[in-house]
Ligand SMILES: *Cc1c(COP(=O)(O)O)cnc(C)c1O
C-alpha cells in the first residue's frame with residue numbers, strides 16, 4: 419500500500435515562478451509563434467539547458483530520425499536540472515529502447531486508418547467526428563499513437579477542409595466536431611476562426627471539442643486572438659488538455675488557463691499512464707489535485723496504445739487497476755479519471771473496471 423504524503427501536496431501547490439531560461443524582458447515580448455518555431459530539436463541544446471552531459475542519456479539517432487526530438491523551451495524549463503530521469507524529459511527523449519521490436523506493438527494500434535470518413539475526417543463513435551486539422555505538434559511525445567500515422571495523406575490543408583465540411587453537413591447524426599491532429603492549436607487563430615465559422619454554420623453541430631497539448635507546452639498559445647474566437651461562437655466549447663504529470667503545471671500555465679477558464683468553456687484533461695513517469699498513486703493524485711485547483715476536470719486516463727517503439731512505457735492492466743483503486747480510495751469521485759483503453763472496432767472507448 420502506498421501512502422500519500424499530504425504534506426508534499428501543500429508544497430507542490432504553492433507554485434513558485436520557475437527559473438527562466440529567457441530573461442524576463444525577452445519573455446514578455448515572445449509570441450507563441452516564436453516559441454513554437456524555436457522549439458529545441460537537437461540534443462546538444464537540450465543537454466545545455468538541462469545541465470546534463472550527452473553521454474548521461476540513452477539517446478538514439480535512429481529513434482530521432484523516425485520521429486524527431488521536438489520540445490518547446492517553456493516545457494524544458496519545468497524539467498529538473500541535472501536529472502536524466504526527469505518525468506517530463508522521459509516523455510520527449512528519443513531513446514534506444516524505442517528500437518526494440520515487441521510483439522503486439524504495431525504502427526496503427528487504434529485502427530485509425532479504418533475509420534476515415536473522408537480526407538482528414540475520422541468517425542469511430544456515434545454523434546461525434548474527429549477532424550485532423552493539422553499533422554503538426556509543438557512537442558513530440560514518444561508514446562504518441564500517431565507517430566507512424568501517414569499524415570501527409572490525411573492532412574487537409576486549411577483550404578482543403580471543404581470535403582470534410584461537406585461530409586459533416588450531410589450527416590445530421592453528428593452533433594460534435596473534435597478538432598484533433600497533430601495539435602489543432604498549431605493553426606493560426608485566423609485559420610481557426612474561419613474553420614469554426616464554417617462548422618458553426620452547420621445547424622446540427624452543437625459542440626466543438628479541441629484536443630490539444632499546446633496550452634500546456636506553450637502557455638502563451640492562450641492569447642487574445644484565441645480567447646476572442648472562443649468567446650464569440652455559438653458552439654459549446656470543450657477543451658481537452660493533455661497533461662501527464664503535476665510538474666507540467668507551472669505558474670506560467672496557471673495564469674493562462676485562468677484566462678481560458680473565464681470564457682466559460684469546459685476544461686477537461688486526458689493523460690496516458692506511462693511507466694516511470696506517472697505510474698504511482700502519489701503522482702496521479704498530485705496530478706488530479708493540480709488539475710482541479712485550476713478548474714480542469716480529469717477525464718480519461720488512457721492505457722498506452724500499443725504503438726511500435728513505445729513498449730517501454732507500458733504499464734500492465736493489473737497494475738493500472740491497482741493504481742486506480744488506490745487513487746479512488748483517496749480522492750473525491752470527480753477527481754478520479756476514467757481508466758480507458760482504445761479497442762479498434764468498439765463503439766466507445768472501453769472502460770477498464772477496477
Ligand atoms: C477518442 C475519440 C473520440 C472521443 O471519444 P469520447 O469518448 O467522446 O471522448 C472521438 N473520435 C475518435 C476517433 C476518437 O478516437
Ligand code: SF4
Pocket residue numbers: 554555556557558559562563564599600601631660
Ligand atoms: S501532442 Fe498529442 S498528437 Fe502531438 S505528439 Fe504529443 S501525444 Fe501525439
